[in-house]
Amino acid sequence: MTVALAGLALADEMGLMGSSGVHATWADLGTEPGGTTAAFRTLFGSTHKNFRRFDRAARLLAMACEAAGVAELIPGSARQDTPLLIETELGCLQTDRVFAASMSEEMADSSAFPYTLANTSLGELAIRYGLRGSTYCLSVDQGQDGLAFAEALRLLEDGDASHAVVGRVEWLESALGSWQPQAQAVVAVLAAVPVDGGLIRPAAFGAPWPETGQPVFSRLAEHVARTARGA
Amino acid sequence: MSCPATGPQTGPTTSLNRPVYVAGRGVVSGLGTACGTFMDALFASQQGILPRERSAAWALPTTVAGELPASFWTGPEPVGAPLPVAVAAARQALAEAGDPDPTSVALVLASTKADLTGVMCPGEGYGLPARLATKLAETMGLGPVLASVSTACASGLMALSLATRRLARGEVDRVLVVGVDVLTEFVMAGFGCLHALDREACRPFDTSRQGVSLGEGAGAVLLTTYGSESMGVRIAGHGGANDAYHAMRPAQDGSGLVLAARRALGRAQLAASEVDVIHVHGTGTEANDAAEARGLGDLFAGLTPPVFGSKGQIGHTLGAAGVIETLVAIEALQRCQAAGNVGLETLGVDPRLDLSPAPRSLPRARHALKVGGGFGGVQAALVLEA
Numbered sequence: 001m002t003v004a005l006a007g008l009a010l011a012d013e014m015g016l017m018g019s020s021g022v023h024a025t026w027a028d029l030g031t032e033p034g035g036t037t038a039a040f041r042t043l044f045g046s047t048h049k050n051f052r053r054f055d056r057a058a059r060l061l062a063m064a065c066e067a068a069g070v071a072e073l074i075p076g077s078a079r080q081d082t083p084l085l086i087e088t089e090l091g092c093l094q095t096d097r098v099f100a101a102s103m104s105e106e107m108a109d110s111s112a113f114p115y116t117l118a119n120t121s122l123g124e125l126a127i128r129y130g131l132r133g134s135t136y137c138l139s140v141d142q143g144q145d146g147l148a149f150a151e152a153l154r155l156l157e158d159g160d161a162s163h164a165v166v167g168r169v170e171w172l173e174s175a176l177g178s179w180q181p182q183a184q185a186v187v188a189v190l191a192a193v194p195v196d197g198g199l200i201r202p203a204a205f206g207a208p209w210p211e212t213g214q215p216v217f218s219r220l221a222e223h224v225a226r227t228a229r230g231a
Numbered sequence: 232m233s234c235p236a237t238g239p240q241t242g243p244t245t246s247l248n249r250p251v252y253v254a255g256r257g258v259v260s261g262l263g264t265a266c267g268t269f270m271d272a273l274f275a276s277q278q279g280i281l282p283r284e285r286s287a288a289w290a291l292p293t294t295v296a297g298e299l300p301a302s303f304w305t306g307p308e309p310v311g312a313p314l315p316v317a318v319a320a321a322r323q324a325l326a327e328a329g330d331p332d333p334t335s336v337a338l339v340l341a342s343t344k345a346d347l348t349g350v351m352c353p354g355e356g357y358g359l360p361a362r363l364a365t366k367l368a369e370t371m372g373l374g375p376v377l378a379s380v381s382t383a384c385a386s387g388l389m390a391l392s393l394a395t396r397r398l399a400r401g402e403v404d405r406v407l408v409v410g411v412d413v414l415t416e417f418v419m420a421g422f423g424c425l426h427a428l429d430r431e432a433c434r435p436f437d438t439s440r441q442g443v444s445l446g447e448g449a450g451a452v453l454l455t456t457y458g459s460e461s462m463g464v465r466i467a468g469h470g471g472a473n474d475a476y477h478a479m480r481p482a483q484d485g486s487g488l489v490l491a492a493r494r495a496l497g498r499a500q501l502a503a504s505e506v507d508v509i510h511v512h513g514t515g516t517e518a519n520d521a522a523e524a525r526g527l528g529d530l531f532a533g534l535t536p537p538v539f540g541s542k543g544q545i546g547h548t549l550g551a552a553g554v555i556e557t558l559v560a561i562e563a564l565q566r567c568q569a570a571g572n573v574g575l576e577t578l579g580v581d582p583r584l585d586l587s588p589a590p591r592s593l594p595r596a597r598h599a600l601k602v603g604g605g606f607g608g609v610q611a612a613l614v615l616e617a
Contacts, residue, residue: 050478080490083471084473089359089361090357090359091357091358091359093350093357093358093359096347096350096357096358096417099417099421100350100417103420107424108420108421109424110424110425113421113424114425114478114479114606116417116421117343117381117383117605117606118381119382119605119606120478120479120606120607121478121607122607123473123474123477123478123479123606123607123608123609124478124607126473126475126607126608127475127476127477127478127608129475130475131473131475132472132473132474132475132487132490133472133473134389134392134470134472134473134611135382135471135473135607135608135609136380136382136389136393136471137381137382137607138378138379138380138381139345139359139360139361139364139379139380139381140379141361141362141364141376141379144361147378154396154397158396158400160494176357177355
């Protein structure tokens with residue numbers, strides 16, 4: 001068995017680009033990073049349930065999943081086992097702050113509270129794509145990069161699934177401590193394939209396989225940006 | 232056509248599938264701040280959900296909570312900080328295992344909101360579990376932090392699953408899994424605004440159940456691949472699933488729970504009929520308890536083995552629940568006893584769920600199934616073998 005990088009997408013402060021063919025800037029869409037329900041519909045021709053409730057991080061992630069081609073790349077028969085593994089350093093800090101602020105009101109914001117758990121948004125993605133494998137939200141510390149990717153490889157190697165959706169998401173509006181403002185979601189679709197088992201799709205964006213010890217998602221993001229923007 | 236973006240060829244599998252044993256346990260809870268006293272109180276059906284004291288000033292639609300005793304908060308850390316809670320549980324687990332060299336022990340942490348300083352008050356916790364994991368590892372002198380799992384109320388079980396996989400594959404030899412969450416106004420107000428809190432102590436699976444009671448605490452379990460360190464129980468199987476049904480409610484037919492349980496049983500190479508006792512999630516909400524009962528009834532195709540839960544006594548400890556309750560399931564195997572379902576008077580769910588208000592002896596206690604779930608449709612299961 002070997003694992004292929006079947007799909008890849010990056011949503012950052014400038015725009016969205018993915019191996020499904022999507023390439024757009026937020027400025028073109030007339031929206032802030034992460035987009036709106038209308039922008040999602042414009043880009044993908046469909047709506048995303050509860051998208052309007054998502055914080056910026058969850059919107060970036062949802063956009064990146066769609067742009068990576070999760071819906072097209074994972075066969076229906078494989079989705080029953082497909083895991084979703086996302087790592088994040090900043091989690092849903094934005095929503096935490098929104099909810100905390102609402103606590104001084106007469107009634108705290110009941111629509112925000114469920115999304116103070118980062119994996120609630122992952123549940124929305126699992127629903128959209130029918131992913132019924134394990135769902136992991138991994139909290140990572142500063143300097144850690146690629147834990148979700150490595151964990152997905154373990155699941156594939158152990159035969160738990162034939163595909164995995166992995167990614168990293170961060171969003172921070174203004175500097176906080178040692179963190180700088182940031183907006184980025186990287187999503188990859190991994191596919192376990194037999195080595196001699198027929199046609200294999202070319203690697204998304206021609207991305208090189210991340211070497212052990214590399215900051216995986218940072219490298220993938222750089223590759224997509226360089227390839228799609230010529231930067 | 233070859234694929235340039237592929238990993239190294241690995242063959243059918245690289246898993247060594249080494250056995251994974253339980254070597255040490257630690258619990259800090261409103262029912263007891265040491266594992267032994269906690270278990271004795273729990274199996275004696277004592278109640279740890281009491282009138283609110285530490286949280287009394289918070290305006291909430293409930294009169295009770297599973298708070299840690301005031302006597303616990305005597306250290307230098309602020310009252311309500313999660314670090315001393317996690318440290319206390321972790322120290323118990325290492326001590327029971329004979330205090331192995333801490334640098335030989337890797338850490339996996341489970342928590343929902345960890346330390347909310349920086350969000351609710353000055354500080355730098357920011358509700359980010361990885362920051363707490365790093366502090367815990369530094370405080371205890373532990374080896375590397377393998378992961379910090381934040382998958383809502385299934386965090387603890389998912390952390391145990393992740394740790395078991397690493398151990399079974401031969402990547403590490405000892406992992407300390409710590410699940411921890413403390414009561415905060417943030418979380419209690421959140422459950423309150425969702426109308427998910429029972430005004431009194433929760434009553435899982437009862438006809439009159441009104442919602443959850445929240446609790447706080449930590450559970451710690453030291454897992455090892457060294458058979459000589461085993462306390463006679465191993466993790467035989469683990470599995471996860473997603474309902475892919477609703478972001479905040481479980482699938483009504485319990486199908487996600489069944490999927491996770493079947494995966495865990497499959498990994499353990501066990502038939503459902505070989506399960507001797509089940510420790511359930513049992514939150515006390517209408518939707519969770521009904522779905523759990525229906526799913527387990529379907530899994531066992533009839534009456535289940537004896538079933539019990541612990542949230543009627545300690546409250547829902549969120550990210551700690553999966554670890555604390557796994558330790559309770561282990562205790563059930565060792566005592567050959569299912570604890571009572573405190574709060575249950577009249578069964579209000581699928582009658583195929585074999586629940587009893589009072590503790591009962593188990594005719595056989597070889598295999599326990601532990602299940603749990605959480606927001607985001609997450610479901611997880613463990614199979615424990617004595």
